[in-house]
Amino acid sequence: MKVAVITGASSGLGEEYVRQVIKQLPEIEEIWLIARRLERLESIAARFAEHRFRCLSLDLTDPKSFAVYQQELETAKPEVQLLINNAGFGKLGNVAETDYPEQTGMIDLNCRALTAVTTITIPYMPKGSGILNVSSIASYAPTPRMAVYGATKSFVSSFSKALREELKPLGITVLTVCPGPMATDFLEVADIVGRSRTFETLPYCHPQKVAAVSLARLCRKKVWYTNRLFYKFYRVLGKVLPHSFIMKFSKT
Numbered sequence: 001m002k003v004a005v006i007t008g009a010s011s012g013l014g015e016e017y018v019r020q021v022i023k024q025l026p027e028i029e030e031i032w033l034i035a036r037r038l039e040r041l042e043s044i045a046a047r048f049a050e051h052r053f054r055c056l057s058l059d060l061t062d063p064k065s066f067a068v069y070q071q072e073l074e075t076a077k078p079e080v081q082l083l084i085n086n087a088g089f090g091k092l093g094n095v096a097e098t099d100y101p102e103q104t105g106m107i108d109l110n111c112r113a114l115t116a117v118t119t120i121t122i123p124y125m126p127k128g129s130g131i132l133n134v135s136s137i138a139s140y141a142p143t144p145r146m147a148v149y150g151a152t153k154s155f156v157s158s159f160s161k162a163l164r165e166e167l168k169p170l171g172i173t174v175l176t177v178c179p180g181p182m183a184t185d186f187l188e189v190a191d192i193v194g195r196s197r198t199f200e201t202l203p204y205c206h207p208q209k210v211a212a213v214s215l216a217r218l219c220r221k222k223v224w225y226t227n228r229l230f231y232k233f234y235r236v237l238g239k240v241l242p243h244s245f246i247m248k249f250s251k252t
């Protein structure tokens with residue numbers, strides 16, 4: 001059975017990935033949707049009644065969820081053609097002014113869960129399959145007021161690049177996606193609304209476009225996707241300018 005696994009599938013970019021997988025990958029026989037809100041997953045599955053879904057309500061910050069997911073794979077023994085590591089969240093605020101569980105929660109979901117889900121899934125991925133990891137433009141330079149979030153996304157970008165090299169002999173490709181701000185639940189979860197001039201002035205990316213183009217690029221075995229010229233330019237600045245200078249602008 002050819003399967004696509006999507007984490008963080010219950011809203012925003014993840015929900016768009018569900019649409020795009022259906023549209024672009026007709027060979028996928030079942031889509032596994034992972035997030036905490038089961039009712040959201042089930043309503044997405046119901047919207048595409050002609051397709052097969054498996055809805056897994058898992059809190060990926062809880063390591064017990066990794067064992068549940070592993071057992072699900074062990075029982076079903078699918079061919080995972082596509083893994084989309086999309087679940088993630090951010091929190092706005094200086095480290096010194098926030099509670100530590102908020103900060104470490106980002107590390108748990110954005111880094112640990114992504115690493116665990118990837119490692120658990122690889123044995124089920126055949127030659128020709130692909131992994132799409134959702135990072136952020138926050139990985140291009142340190143981001144004061146979202147210091148931990150930016151650091152977790154640097155992890156995602158760095159991990160994905162090295163993983164791509166490691167998986168080449170197995171014929172598995174890896175794409176890193178770095179979206180700029182998108183009008184999704186992310187903004188509310190991160191407590192950004194009305195509290196960040198940077199987020200109010202930056203150009204926004206459309207989740208539908210990010211999902212459509214990034215999935216197409218993964219299929220063409222590309223390495224990277226950044227939406228909008230503005231953020232492609234920011235990526236270059238992040239490579240050539242001292243971060244001490246960039247942080248005057250990257251502060252959220």
Ligand SMILES: NC(=O)c1ccc[n+]([C@@H]2O[C@H](COP(=O)([O-])OP(=O)(O)OC[C@H]3O[C@@H](n4cnc5c(N)ncnc54)[C@H](OP(=O)(O)O)[C@@H]3O)[C@@H](O)[C@H]2O)c1
Pocket residue numbers: 007008009010011012013014034035036037038040058059060061086087088089090109134135136137178179180181182183184185186187189
């Ligand atoms: N929106 C932006 O401005 C922006 C910019 C750059 C990058 N990104 C990245 O894009 C990705 C998708 O975010 P989004 O913008 O689509 O925001 P979103 O709508 O809030 O989606 C986040 C997804 O992650 C899931 N999730 C959160 N905590 C989880 C947990 N503990 N266990 C399992 N799943 C969990 C959520 O589902 P449940 O709540 O149902 O668990 C939801 O499906 C994230 O990795 C984010 O960092 C977003």
